[in-house]
Amino acid sequence: MKRRDFCKSALAAGVATAIPVQQLLAKTGVSSLEAVTSGGGSTTLEGAAVQELADSMRGALLTSGDAGYDHSRAIWNGMIDRHPALIARCEGAADVSQAITFARERDLLVAVRGGGHSISGKSVCEGGLMLDLSDMNSVRVDQANRTARADGGCLEGHIDHEAAMYGLATTGGIVSHTGAGGLTLGGGFGRLCRKYGMACDNLIGADIVTVEGKLRHVSDAENPELMWALRGGGSNFGVVAALEYQLHEQDPMVIAGDINFAWEDARDALMFYAEHGNELPDELNLNVILVTVPDVGRVASFEAVWSGDPNKADSALEPLRKVAKPIADTVGAVPYATFQKRLDNSNRHGVRMYMKSGLVNDFSEGLVREVLEVHRENPTYAIFFMQSGGAVNRHAPDDTAFPYRSAHSNMMVWHQWFDMETDEERVRRISNVRSDWERLRTHTDGYYVNLNEEDAAKTHANYGKNYPRLVQVKNKYDPGNLMHLNANIEPTTT
Numbered sequence: 001m002k003r004r005d006f007c008k009s010a011l012a013a014g015v016a017t018a019i020p021v022q023q024l025l026a027k028t029g030v031s032s033l034e035a036v037t038s039g040g041g042s043t044t045l046e047g048a049a050v051q052e053l054a055d056s057m058r059g060a061l062l063t064s065g066d067a068g069y070d071h072s073r074a075i076w077n078g079m080i081d082r083h084p085a086l087i088a089r090c091e092g093a094a095d096v097s098q099a100i101t102f103a104r105e106r107d108l109l110v111a112v113r114g115g116g117h118s119i120s121g122k123s124v125c126e127g128g129l130m131l132d133l134s135d136m137n138s139v140r141v142d143q144a145n146r147t148a149r150a151d152g153g154c155l156e157g158h159i160d161h162e163a164a165m166y167g168l169a170t171t172g173g174i175v176s177h178t179g180a181g182g183l184t185l186g187g188g189f190g191r192l193c194r195k196y197g198m199a200c201d202n203l204i205g206a207d208i209v210t211v212e213g214k215l216r217h218v219s220d221a222e223n224p225e226l227m228w229a230l231r232g233g234g235s236n237f238g239v240v241a242a243l244e245y246q247l248h249e250q251d252p253m254v255i256a257g258d259i260n261f262a263w264e265d266a267r268d269a270l271m272f273y274a275e276h277g278n279e280l281p282d283e284l285n286l287n288v289i290l291v292t293v294p295d296v297g298r299v300a301s302f303e304a305v306w307s308g309d310p311n312k313a314d315s316a317l318e319p320l321r322k323v324a325k326p327i328a329d330t331v332g333a334v335p336y337a338t339f340q341k342r343l344d345n346s347n348r349h350g351v352r353m354y355m356k357s358g359l360v361n362d363f364s365e366g367l368v369r370e371v372l373e374v375h376r377e378n379p380t381y382a383i384f385f386m387q388s389g390g391a392v393n394r395h396a397p398d399d400t401a402f403p404y405r406s407a408h409s410n411m412m413v414w415h416q417w418f419d420m421e422t423d424e425e426r427v428r429r430i431s432n433v434r435s436d437w438e439r440l441r442t443h444t445d446g447y448y449v450n451l452n453e454e455d456a457a458k459t460h461a462n463y464g465k466n467y468p469r470l471v472q473v474k475n476k477y478d479p480g481n482l483m484h485l486n487a488n489i490e491p492t493t494t
């Protein structure tokens with residue numbers, strides 16, 4: 001095998017100068033590559049087969065030591081450090097099909113990377129084949145029909161940006177470098193979800209490459225069971241090469257910012273949220289965070305976004321401002337797409353994070369007490385409530401695979417740091433969050449799969465009555481459970 005041959009796919013993709021693919025086999029003088037199977041065993045990949053896969057792709061196929069390999073395998077959470085045997089930098093559905101077929105035929109461990117934000121690191125694997133979709137990131141807006149078609153590796157910011165040009169928007173996450181694929185397939189909360197529903201509620205179609213390597217278009221008319229499952233059932237059914245969204249007419253300017261309260265007023269802020277959060281108009285999204293701000297100290301902060309008629313913003317926001325005397329109030333007119341990037345830097349790639357989260361149906365006084373106590377004891381935690389309600393809760397639990405339609409909010413407790421910790425320090429930080437979470441967990445009702453990709457038994461319980469239907473879809477499209485690095489729906493056919 002000649003090195004020139006192995007480079008062919010990279011050259012064809014026009015990335016050869018940026019990513020000079022090395023010929024691993026020639027480099028090391030061996031004719032095969034060790035890899036990990038779906039079940040965790042080991043297997044040997046013959047050089048000729050690897051070469052054939054490289055030749056069949058438009059994007060690059062990378063192995064350890066190749067330029068671009070470390071970049072692809074580094075995901076958002078800096079604590080995750082895994083080394084796939086191969087990384088397929090897919091440039092389109094055809095590349096996805098080649099890579100997934102290669103993996104299925106050899107029963108390889110498969111990871112799919114969209115935006116790489118899986119906190120537990122489900123988008124990268126040790127020893128298997130990683131499909132990196134980052135290069136599949138174009139968005140096309142259909143202004144007349146108010147829809148957008150986004151490639152499977154698009155980030156939330158790509159969609160916000162393109163839609164805003166036409167005075168349109170749809171629900172997306174609150175950090176613009178989060179992957180639209182992972183976020184939407186698992187649900188998708190965001191600053192517009194009370195008005196327009198979750199991201200998955202706005203998913204009207206998809207192109208999915210199933211594990212057989214077949215490309216299927218999915219909508220309510222075509223493969224409707226699969227469409228239902230994609231709205232919250234995660235990445236269990238194949239690799240989504242493109243997502244189609246319903247867009248909505250949305251003033252590109254919103255009235256948004258923070259209203260911060262001193263720590264002594266934190267209880268009043270949380271009680272207001274508990275008692276009145278559900279009564280707020282759909283156009284008002286209110287997230288709340290307890291956090292320690294350098295040079296200021298502990299604060300309770302409302303992040304308010306008014307996406308309705310600007311003339312009605314003041315009256316909608318008035319009750320928030322009356323909770324107590326704010327120590328800061330930054331609410332003002334700002335482009336929605338700009339506001340969507342405000343947390344990008346504080347949540348930048350490489351951060352180390354350990355998080356626990358759960359959905360809160362009943363925001364009780366007891367929860368408020370416990371939250372304040374936990375933060376008092378651990379000022380380095382962030383305790384965050386992402387609001388639900390409004391249009392999210394006007395769906396029945398079985399309208400989509402995403403079942404949680406009665407939550408007040410999504411509670412998250414995390415510890416995040418940028419410095420390289422010692423192992424001892426890491427264990428301490430993680431175990432603190434775990435034990436404190438036990439105190440808060442009793443106030444939750446299930447969890448959001450995108451933030452807790454837990455074990456199968458928990459996933460089963462979490463999907464509740466929707467689980468058997470999800471298993472039926474899984475049995476049909478992925479009976480061998482090749483797609484299992486996710487909140488896994490276990491097929492009953494294996």
Ligand SMILES: Cc1cc2nc3c(=O)[nH]c(=O)nc-3n(C[C@H](O)[C@H](O)[C@H](O)COP(=O)(O)OP(=O)(O)OC[C@H]3O[C@@H](n4cnc5c(N)ncnc54)[C@H](O)[C@@H]3O)c2cc1C
Nearest residue numbers: 114115116117118123152173174179181182183189235240
């Ligand atoms: C900083 C940060 C902010 C967040 N903000 C929000 C928020 O505002 N709202 C919210 O609801 N959630 C939020 N989340 C959670 C987020 O929804 C999940 O982490 C989600 O999985 C991220 O998707 P991704 O594509 O970036 O992740 P990845 O790590 O790339 O993938 C996550 C999972 O989805 C699968 N996947 C990704 N793309 C595809 C695809 N095209 N086809 C098939 N499978 C795919 C992967 O295989 C993996 O199992 C946030 C997470 C972080 C770290």
